[in-house]
Amino acid sequence: MGVNVLDKLVTGHKWNNVFYGTTTRYMAGVSEPPFDSFNLGLHCGDNPEHAQANRALLNAALPNSPIWLNQVHGTEVLDADRPFDYPAKADAAVTTCDKKVLAIMTADCLPVVLADEEGTIVGAAHAGWRGLQAGILERTVDLMRSKKPNAHFKAWIGPAISQKVFEVGAEVYDAFVSQNSNLAPFFEPGVVNKYFANLSGIANMKLKQIGVNMVEESNECTYLDKQRYFSYRRENPTGRIVTLVWKGV
Incomplete structure (x- = not known):
């Protein structure tokens, strides 16, 4: 697969000093049905060796191994600039470090990536309806603002159930x-x-209410597009896609 995997990610408008995008299910992986073929989840029923092999293929194209989170549909946000126990129990992460790769795993929930206009800080959040309602996006932006008080932030909402x-x-x-x-x-x-x-629309509005005025929605549906995405609602068990973001490209 090599570095060309990055060219196959679903992404949005190009951001200054930031790379982001979402994997798809039929990248050249090794998982067998119903996890075919590029499943990256270790706890969804797939053969762990297959999922690890897919992660190794992904890692080969990245500047560093992703920071995998123990996602629990909560509102904890990891400050990845500070020491933490791995894997952190959190549903979002933020970093100002170059080439530190944040990762959000989904199979219908919203993956949301954020950055400032200068590309000096990035964030990534897992927003199912519970986390979205409870404030995971607001808490992610709060942490980013605490690090960059005068920054103007933008967001991309990745593939999710429509x-x-x-x-x-x-x-x-x-x-x-x-x-x-x-x-x-x-x-x-x-x-x-x-x-x-409309989870994506709710996320868009919530972001704008807290001053993130540049929001792009992917408008990709994980449930309807079986050729590109895993969907927990469409079929269970199923695999997981991953949304990645890092700065310092």
Whole structure:
């Protein structure tokens, strides 16, 4: 696979001094169905040796091995500039160090990457609906602002489940709308007590509410695009894609 793996990542607009992107499932990996072929998750049911081999293929194209997180759908943000126990129990990470690779693993949840305009700090967050509602994006930006108080931040929202196939119960609608009534338009009513939620749109609005005004949505759906992405809602067990970001390119 070599360094060409980076050319195959799903990404957005080019950022100054920052590289970011998301892997896809049919990169040249070794995992067998239903994890075929480039699964990077170690705890999703795949043969661990296959997942490790895929990680080794990815690592060969990166400036450093990724900082893998123990993601728990929470709101802890790792300050990767400081010493930490590995793997850190967190759902986001931030660094100002060159070529320190942050990684977020998903199979429907939102991967969100952030950076300042000068490319002096980067962040990455795992935002399922629970983490998104509880403030994982706000906490990530808070940590970035504590390190770069005068910076202007931008964000890219990577491949995730889209509104047309993400059906949730009334408890999810209530959790968001009771917190902020302006989020109601991101829920399309379905059958009784069911809604179709636009997580990417909610993330976009939440980011802009805290001053991250440059937000790009990938508009890639993990559920609908089986040729490119794993989807936990579409098939379980399934593999995991990874969204990467680092500065100092």
